[in-house]
Amino acid sequence: MKAINPWINFNGNAEEAFTFYRSVFGGEFKRIVRFKDVASPEFPMAANAADAEKIMHIALPIGKNNVLIANDVPSFLGKVDENENRSKIHVVADSREEADKIFNGLSAGGNVEMPIDDSPWGTYAAMFRDKYGIEWIIEFDPNND
Secondary structure (H helix, E strand, O other), rough: OOOOOOOEEEEOHHHHHHHHHHHHHOOOEEEEHHHHHEEOEEEHHOOOOOOOOEEEEEEEOOOEEEEEEEEOOOOOHHOOHHOOOOEEEEOOOOOHHHHHHHHHHHOOOOOEEEEEEEEOOEEEEEEEEOOOOOOOEEEEEOOOO
């Protein structure tokens, strides 16, 4: 397996969320496609004026082999219940310092379930929901260099 890349659905704020994520992780967007960019007779749902500026696909490379991907849900599909998203995105940091930086950045304005600290299973870890409702686990394992 080459990689597992999380894909997140948003209700119209994918670009805002990914701009925030980019401010924490750094890097540049690999791709940003709006629904208006792909509107055609073959893809008529993309021509909906209410969805024209929404994100159809956005990708942010994170680290060497990972990509965080998202889209805004088109209006004809209805709203995503962002508070029922029970998936977590697991980030493995290279150091305690990197884990702290990522945790402090992503958890700002969010809801921390488990503050970053030494865990009972021997890692340095935290669990939280960011200000966009996405759940994260940040972890550094000092025994797994």
